[in-house]
Amino acid sequence: MFRHLFKMIWNKKKQNSLLIVEILLSFLVIFAVFTFAINSYNNYAKPMGFNYKQVWAISYNHTLETKNSDSVVLVYENLLRNIKSMPQVVDAGYASGNIPFANNHMSTGIDNNGHKVDNVNNFFMDENYINVMGAKMIAGRWYNKADGGSKANIIVINRKLKEELFGNTDAIGRTFGNNDDKNKRKVIGVIDDIKTDGDYQQAPYGLYNRHDTAAYKWMGKILVKVSPGTDAAFEAKLYKLMANTFKNSNIEIEHLDNKLTAYNKITLVPLIILSIVAAFLIINVALGIFGVLWYNINKRRGEIGLRRAIGAPGSSVSGQLVGEALILATLSLIIGAFFAVQFPLLNVFDLPAVVYLGAMLLAVIFIYLLVLVCSLYPGKQAAAIYPAVALHEE
Amino acid sequence: MLKNYFKIAIAVLKRRKFFTFISLFGISFTLTILLVLTAFIDKVVNDNYPDKKRDRSLYINKIELRGKESMNSGPLSYYFLDHYLGKMKTPEKVAISSGFNSTNTYVNNRKVVINYKYTNADFWEVLDYDFIEGKAISRQQVTNGERVTVISEDMKKEYFGDDGASAIGKYIEADNVKYRVCGVVKSLPITSYLLYADIYLPITTYKTKLDADKGYMGNFTAILLAKTPADVAKMKIEYEAIIPKLPVPGKEWDHIYSHADSYLEGYVRSGNEQRSGMTYALTAITLFALFVMLLPTLNLVNVNITRIMERSSEIGVRKAFGASSKTLVYQFIVENLILTFLGGIIGIVLSVVVMYFINSAKFIANLNLSLNFTVLGYAIVTCVFFGLLSGVYPAWRMSKLNIVAALKA
Numbered sequence: 147m148f149r150h151l152f153k154m155i156w157n158k159k160k161q162n163s164l165l166i167v168e169i170l171l172s173f174l175v176i177f178a179v180f181t182f183a184i185n186s187y188n189n190y191a192k193p194m195g196f197n198y199k200q201v202w203a204i205s206y207n208h209t210l211e212t213k214n215s216d217s218v219v220l221v222y223e224n225l226l227r228n229i230k231s232m233p234q235v236v237d238a239g240y241a242s243g244n245i246p247f248a249n250n251h252m253s254t255g256i257d258n259n260g261h262k263v264d265n266v267n268n269f270f271m272d273e274n275y276i277n278v279m280g281a282k283m284i285a286g287r288w289y290n291k292a293d294g295g296s297k298a299n300i301i302v303i304n305r306k307l308k309e310e311l312f313g314n315t316d317a318i319g320r321t322f323g324n325n326d327d328k329n330k331r332k333v334i335g336v337i338d339d340i341k342t343d344g345d346y347q348q349a350p351y352g353l354y355n356r357h358d359t360a361a362y363k364w365m366g367k368i369l370v371k372v373s374p375g376t377d378a379a380f381e382a383k384l385y386k387l388m389a390n391t392f393k394n395s396n397i398e399i400e401h402l403d404n405k406l407t408a409y410n411k412i413t414l415v416p417l418i419i420l421s422i423v424a425a426f427l428i429i430n431v432a433l434g435i436f437g438v439l440w441y442n443i444n445k446r447r448g449e450i451g452l453r454r455a456i457g458a459p460g461s462s463v464s465g466q467l468v469g470e471a472l473i474l475a476t477l478s479l480i481i482g483a484f485f486a487v488q489f490p491l492l493n494v495f496d497l498p499a500v501v502y503l504g505a506m507l508l509a510v511i512f513i514y515l516l517v518l519v520c521s522l523y524p525g526k527q528a529a530a531i532y533p534a535v536a537l538h539e540e
Numbered sequence: 541m542l543k544n545y546f547k548i549a550i551a552v553l554k555r556r557k558f559f560t561f562i563s564l565f566g567i568s569f570t571l572t573i574l575l576v577l578t579a580f581i582d583k584v585v586n587d588n589y590p591d592k593k594r595d596r597s598l599y600i601n602k603i604e605l606r607g608k609e610s611m612n613s614g615p616l617s618y619y620f621l622d623h624y625l626g627k628m629k630t631p632e633k634v635a636i637s638s639g640f641n642s643t644n645t646y647v648n649n650r651k652v653v654i655n656y657k658y659t660n661a662d663f664w665e666v667l668d669y670d671f672i673e674g675k676a677i678s679r680q681q682v683t684n685g686e687r688v689t690v691i692s693e694d695m696k697k698e699y700f701g702d703d704g705a706s707a708i709g710k711y712i713e714a715d716n717v718k719y720r721v722c723g724v725v726k727s728l729p730i731t732s733y734l735l736y737a738d739i740y741l742p743i744t745t746y747k748t749k750l751d752a753d754k755g756y757m758g759n760f761t762a763i764l765l766a767k768t769p770a771d772v773a774k775m776k777i778e779y780e781a782i783i784p785k786l787p788v789p790g791k792e793w794d795h796i797y798s799h800a801d802s803y804l805e806g807y808v809r810s811g812n813e814q815r816s817g818m819t820y821a822l823t824a825i826t827l828f829a830l831f832v833m834l835l836p837t838l839n840l841v842n843v844n845i846t847r848i849m850e851r852s853s854e855i856g857v858r859k860a861f862g863a864s865s866k867t868l869v870y871q872f873i874v875e876n877l878i879l880t881f882l883g884g885i886i887g888i889v890l891s892v893v894v895m896y897f898i899n900s901a902k903f904i905a906n907l908n909l910s911l912n913f914t915v916l917g918y919a920i921v922t923c924v925f926f927g928l929l930s931g932v933y934p935a936w937r938m939s940k941l942n943i944v945a946a947l948k949a
Contacts, residue, residue: 164842165842167838168842171834171835175835209747378649381644381646381651382651385644386716389715394747395715396715396747398641398653399644423832426569426573427835430562430839431835433561433562433566433839434840434843437562437846438842438843441850
């Protein structure tokens with residue numbers, strides 16, 4: 147049966163080759179869209195890792211006149227105390243510019259005895275960060291005030307980095323760095339992953355440094371957690387407080403939930419555009435396949451009439467036509483799968499292999515359904531041909 | 541002859557309505573996507589409000605320091621621009637402005653986000669903003685460091701309300717400083733990021749001392765204006781000659797790059813000297829266009845072959861009466877071009893509708909897509925390209941048809 151169908155396809159190879167290329171290209175387009183969509187959905191399904199609602203980010207510049215480091219520290223500590231003492235404020239703390247949903251990334255590489263990890267996000271935060279963000283510790287502890295005085299090189303890493311560096315073993319108390327590295331760092335805590343790049347992006351590797359007093363000058367951000375229902379009137383008050391402390395500075399207060407919405411657009415807008423374009427292409431291709439199959443079947447009336455005349459039931463005729471179309475689709479899918487499988491094998495774009503395989507599976511199902519739908523109606527029509535009429539025409 | 545082909549084409553289109561629909565659908569939607577894309581690019585790149593003197597201008601947006609392991613790239617310092625550009629002989633004027641920064645202000649318990657930009661006096665002479673009210677910041681006001689500001693129409697509406705009263709002479713507060721409004725200009729979309737701002741302030745009111753930082757990196761960009769378009773090349777050479785002579789600011793660096801670009805080059809410069817932004821942008825656009833066009837074209841070829849084969853008896857008769865292959869190919873290409881143009885007209889109508897929706901949905905404020913003659917020109921070229929691409933192969937295959945086989949069918 148299959149051999150016979152293959153023969154039928156082979157006899158019309160010129161006409162079918164174009165169809166095969168068309169289905170192949172549709173498969174690749176669908177594969178790309180599904181990959182993008184599955185990857186975004188996978189990331190979306192993971193928890194954010196912190197509570198960004200009612201968290202505000204204040205940006206400031208260091209514009210203090212004094213160069214005396216003690217009085218600089220005093221100003222910053224006073225400011226934070228004043229902010230914290232406001233009734234609507236739950237907690238507040240200093241942070242480096244790469245706060246969540248900011249277009250600001252500071253990355254570094256880690257070399258742990260030859261095990262290299264690139265693109266590790268380097269955060270500088272103070273002891274308040276964990277409370278302000280409502281983030282979770284998985285193991286160990288976050289920094290506290292006492293760590294400020296100690297000279298030990300301690301560090302908090304996130305779950306993803308811990309798994310990369312230490313696998314499933316316990317990370318607390320372990321050190322990392324090269325053998326000839328003078329400042330080996332000791333892990334005191336593992337924090338749960340925070341999706342700093344929005345809902346649809348993976349949480350990056352994270353390295354959380356405790357900032358020291360010298361860092362006040364360049365940190366540039368204060369994260370403030372306020373109680374629910376806090377309005378613009380309070381925001382104006384907070385703004386005045388900042389402006390009075392840093393005269394001549396540019397001050398801006400942003401809300402993290404608004405920033406998240408803006409940030410998500412960066413992922414969603416391309417996905418929406420891509421889906422619209424792909425949908426249009428697929429409708430186009432589906433109509434084309436439908437038209438060509440329909441025409442081919444009309445042209446084979448004589449052959450079909452003859453088969454019917456010698457006793458083939460209608461279902462067998464339509465089955466043959468649908469089968470031919472599906473074999474055509476299979477041929478394109480084999481070629482398509484060959485290309486698609488290169489993505490996980492060569493590790494293009496650094497996505498997990500599961501995403502590619504899932505996308506491939508979905509794309510294969512999609513193409514089969516598409517071809518099936520496009521060939522069912524022409525097949526049914528062919529089955530309805532009266533042998534007498536068809537043979538008479540011939 | 542052509543009239544005849546035209547009649548035949550219309551008759552054929554009417555006969556198989558389903559195939560005609562498939563072809564027209566493919567052509568018109570592909571064109572719609574491409575037209576909207578071109579209209580967007582055209583708006584972003586070619587809309588020369590407010591820099592109407594682009595043929596005489598060069599844009600300096602970035603300086604890049606590069607070393608073995610480190611790279612630092614960004615806008616330039618005021619000191620650099622003032623010091624080195626001031627010495628240049630070719631430019632007639634040098635407009636210096638800061639990048640836009642945002643700040644908040646609170647009006648009646650309402651939060652307003654303000655993007656502000658500092659400008660020098662030449663800025664208002666180099667650029668031709670459309671003033672709805674008042675006038676530009678004067679040279680005198682800049683020199684005196686007066687706290688005056690030119691605001692955008694959108695900012696006027698947001699800050700002072702939409703009651704139509706004049707904003708001139710009123711005060712606007714930004715970063716705890718009150719500025720007196722001296723002019724209101726037509727708003728820009730944020731895509732013209734080099735010139736966009738909500739309020740424009742005199743550079744002399746900049747909060748830190750302008751030349752305090754003697755480094756190269758800072759927050760400023762410049763536009764060089766030549767006396768005539770012919771001087772632009774000379775101006776470019778003069779600027780590029782300055783860069784190699786600059787002292788390298790530290791041990792970690794070994795190269796300094798900075799360019800005076802045309803608007804387009806400056807707009808897409810990727811901030812990476814090794815890879816030009818132009819190549820990036822062009823590759824991305826070409827790939828997208830190919831991606832959009834490839835499948836419909838293939839589909840059209842497929843459908844066309846089917847259509848033409850259906851007419852094999854007609855072809856057989858014509859061949860039997862002595863029509864050459866060339867004539868037949870010619871006829872089918874003409875027919876296909878007619879089909880493509882029909883699809884093109886539908887596509888243009890569709891794209892106008894789509895652009896109307898995009899504009900009224902305000903995806904990007906002040907960015908109004910429109911179908912201008914440039915875009916239409918591209919549309920026609922695309923149509924012809926499309927028509928030829930999808931017509932030639934089927935016509936060629938058809939012309940190879942054996943007379944006997946064709947007549948028999």
